[in-house]
Amino acid sequence: MLDHLSRGSMTLQHVRYVVLDEADRMLDIGFRPDIERILRRCPEERQTLLMSATVPDTIKRLVNRYMVDPTHLSLTPNVMTVDKIRQSFITVDDDKKFDLLTKVIDREKPRQCLIFVERKRWADNLYKKLTKQVRGVAVIHGDLPQSQREKIMAGFRSAKVHVLIATDVASRGIDVTGITHVINYDLPMDIENYVHRIGRTGRIGKDGVAISFVTPEQGGHLTDIEMTINRLIDEDRIEGFDAYTPRKRYDRPAGEAPAADEPPAAPKKAVFGKRVKKYSDRL
Template structure:
């Protein structure tokens, strides 16, 4: 199937072609015709499946076919996103696909002064992309009314709930017209997401692609057992391999993201951190530097990383394993896109064994373990008992790879370990983010 088969009007077809797209992704193939039929939609799709175009393209087409009333433009379409980065990405998609149409769009988010946004609102817009906080703020100031909304999109609904936006969403829903077309997208479908969808959608069609439990086969996954204290040293060691060109490193906390970025900078690796405590300008600058290859490593928290879409991302490194197993799939799915290969490396310390077990249960396979690396920790992974009896501990770890000289036999995409003929430094001699460790560290 091509975009020509989807019944798109010529201005949008030309815009899509100019972007270099010819074949729609599975979710676009399924969702675009449904939205064009003006039905509500429940889409289950994770980042990287092309879902933004799946709703942006048909909304643009439907809006272009409506007769615009005289006077100031009224907001007819509202797209709600959890993060500023994702909001900007969605707005860019509307700009790209709608560049040949007489429609105006605007993106609004917090963390910046509101004047430029309110000036644009006064001039009139057709499509508004917003984060919940700034939207409610400007609604309370009477800069925005939602009474003319014809199309409502709730994007990344699961992340919305994770970030505590449920009350904001409910407030916004009360201001929307009852007669509207609603599109609901989520990467996962736990009970609270289904309950929220039922309050928004009316007899929706359902589209589900790339189940969250699946991990792309083209992504090479590997696991390093390492003590928590040695994670920074292991990361710096892996980055000595210059074939690792661009790396998105995930940490669990904002504080750790900053510490990792500073440590890498001291090691001579160009790196920046991105998280919710950074100003909008700092976040956009870091993302631009990473996209333009001016820095090699971007260290991010999960919330800040939503909306990051970087082409040719060669590696994802889980400095910390996520507590939610579905998040692992989202993280590693940021590499190996558009048919390219990618590598996902995960660190696991003794406190993260339960998270590892949950991840492996979700994806239905065990992540290959890299052994004999300089910072290897002896970590036991209990094996669940089966009807045939229990197996010995650590059975998820494969037999040691053949060794030739001082190098472990490995896949060519796997970074080489240091020469292990010399003993690794004692714990007391290793350095924690550039500072000597004490017994109490």
């Protein structure tokens, strides 16, 4: 389209409706300059519809710049996660994540597994290591050519690929009903992405398994996820494998006054209307 616009073989002066689908995905893979060039060519008197699974700051800036008095429609269901998905987390140190992953795959023996990481480079690194130990592994992210992504997805749909490593954005087009397991190798920073990730399993009433790797430092973030989905996530362990080194913690004896420089205790958060211990106290 940009090529036609630059050569004058196309005009957008009569456009009345502009639809941006998967807007967060397009911005993530670097299409923002192209999108803005096209929008600037469109008439100001138009209706713009923007669809996005998440609404990060980049989307909000696009909305504020190119939309007039927009209406926000949220289609998020009241029940955030599917009851048939067995959710659990495993506490793990960063340097033990890969060993934990191989042990989880060996224990669970998934028919088809989707592994989520936060960054493209991390996805490539994990693929290089995992493909040496597990058969039928592939990786997909926005830096791969479209033809290669389509080939990988065809292999995943036909079950020739058993384990697919993906980033959040690249996974948007994954609609495979046979996914039995979702593993959050990296806990998503955007809580909404947690819901989108685990929703890839347990399709059409089938049972599914979602396992999240959580470092001890991410306890507060896990608690935020639990608050969002209104559900406590069960803790899991691999028998015989020490996934993390317990942090030393000083428990002040009853009646002893706190030190002057000791920060105040964080208030307990509520799940299901009850006060519960925070994740860091459940280790």
